[in-house]
Amino acid sequence: RDVAAWMIRLIESRTTGTFNAVGPASPTGMHAFVYGAHAAFSSAVSFVMIPDYEFLTKHKVPYAIPWIMPTGDNAGSALVSNQLGIANGLTFTPLAESVRDIYEWWQSDAVPEERRIEMVSGEGSLMAREEEIIAAWKKHK
Secondary structure (H helix, E strand, O other): OHHHHHHHHHHHOOOOOOOOOOOOOOOOOHHHHHHHHHOOOOOOOOOOOOOOHHHHHHOOOOOOOOOOOOOHHHOOOOOOOOHHHHHOOOOOOOHHHHHHHHHHHHHOOOOOHHHHHHHHHOOOOHHHHHHHHHHHHHHHO
C-alpha cells in the first residue's frame, strides 16, 4: 500500500524516473524486524533465533523468513538503495502498524477459515512443525 500511494503521488506530481521502491527506510536486521513486528501485540513472547542456514535447509525451513537467504547469486540482493525513492516521496508505514493491519485482515471474513486452518495445521505448515524444529535446534546446539 505504501508503494501504491507513492505511485499515485508520483503520477499526480508528474515525477518520472527509475526508483527502487524497497523498504524499510533504513537497514534493519533480523532482531529489529522480529521485535518490531511483535510490537503490534501485547502478548508475551520468547523468540528462538536459528542463525544456521545448513540446519534450516536440513529441516526444510530456509525460506520461512520474509526475504531471500544471502547465498549464491542471492548474496547482497537485499542491499538495494532506496534513497532516490525516499528523496522523491516514498514513505513507509511503521512495521507494527503493517503487522497489525495484516493480522486484522487475516482474521477477517476476507480470508476463508479453511485457509487459516491450513496455515496453522496443514501439511507442510511450519507452524505445525515449530515445536519439533525448536527441539531439534536445541539438541543441535
